[in-house]
Amino acid sequence: MRQVKALIADDEPLLRERLRAHLAVLWPDLALTDDARNGAEALELHGLHRPDIVFLDIHMPGLGGIDTARALARRAHLVFVTAYEQYAVQAFEQGAIDYLVKPIDGARLADTVERLKRQIAAPAQGNAAMESMLDQLAARLGPRAAPSRQLQWIKASVGNSLRLIPVDQVHYLRAEEKYTRVVWDEGEALIRKTIRELTEQLDPERFVQTHRSVIVNLACVREVVRGINETADLHLRRGDEVLPVSRSYLHHFRQM
Known part of the structure; x- marks a missing residue:
């Protein structure tokens, strides 16, 4: 050898x-x-x-x-x-x-x-x-540590390495088959956590589920456009991607 x-x-x-x-x-x-x-x-x-x-x-x-x-x-x-x-x-x-x-x-x-x-x-x-x-x-990592069970970091595979992504940089998360796509300030990555698991671990004051397959960071939302049948579309502050809001989750945005 x-x-x-x-x-x-x-x-x-x-x-x-x-x-x-x-x-x-x-x-x-x-x-x-x-x-x-x-x-x-x-x-x-x-x-x-x-x-x-x-x-x-x-x-x-x-x-x-x-x-x-x-x-x-x-x-x-x-x-x-x-x-x-x-x-x-x-x-x-x-x-x-x-x-x-x-x-x-x-x-x-x-x-x-x-x-x-x-x-x-x-x-x-x-x-x-x-x-x-x-x-x-x-x-x-003291300054970002939290006494609760809320996530402060997300581990994600990027190429052959693992990234430690600060949750406050995450724009949204979207389910894709067996993975969840994380979109944050520096790019995108896939993780194996489900949307359900993430909903339970993220701060509900900052992150809300908008669809069975989507969680969004409220700080990244630019506007909410109402649709038909009690649905809506979310337009983010960065990029041109539009995220869906289904009827079950529209109540998060009634006051926006």
């Missing part, structure tokens, strides 16, 4: 040394390339060595970790190592396998190593592990 290679990119020499020491114990067969001190060096060394894994700091001189990840364009498994938890969502948007907070905890890094091994061996298993990790991340 081909030896797995990894690159460490961080502007702190001591952290690079500690991470190397941890990895030597946890993954003796892992081949570590030369270290990078910033994003530009990381891209240069990636082109030279083609590592399977890149450990990236968020804040580095010049090109930072997030921009470096974009430039790598998912050509390596990414693990972010940083002192800043608030960048976690951006990290996962770039396809990160994990997000480690400094100072690095050996037991936590051991979990990351196992996750990387699974992802390299079988991508589908890696995605399942990432989904579990996203659940943990959403639970601890």
Whole structure:
């Protein structure tokens, strides 16, 4: 089997040394390339060595970790190592396998190593592990956390990655066969939750069901056009898509 290679990119020499020491114990067969001190060096060394894994700091001189990840364009498994938890969502948007907070905890890094091994061996298993990790991340992201059971984040598959979508960016959700399509500020994605499940988990003051297959964010509604037989059409503030309102749900809009 081909030896797995990894690159460490961080502007702190001591952290690079500690991470190397941890990895030597946890993954003796892992081949570590030369270290990078910033994003530009990381891209240069990636082109030279083609590592399977890149450990990236968020804040580095010049090109930072997030921009470096974009430039790598998912050509390596990414693990972010940083002192800043608030960048976690951006990290996962770039396809990160994990997000480690400094100072690095050996037991936590051991979990990351196992996750990387699974992802390299079988991508589908890696995605399942990432989904579990996203659940943990959403639970601890303080400013958006809610004491109730209402959803604050929606996990969605986008290509080969999983996105963590803030609920307040969602325009609407629409059932499509076995999936539900989520339309939000940055695009569209499919999830496996049903409209019924979502109705029970979303804030009823902000999201209402308009049809057996549609839930809409009221903040995104521009106008309601009454139709025949106690139905209506919803016109959204962005785009030109029109959503249906069936007779059973028209009462949500009688005062609009």
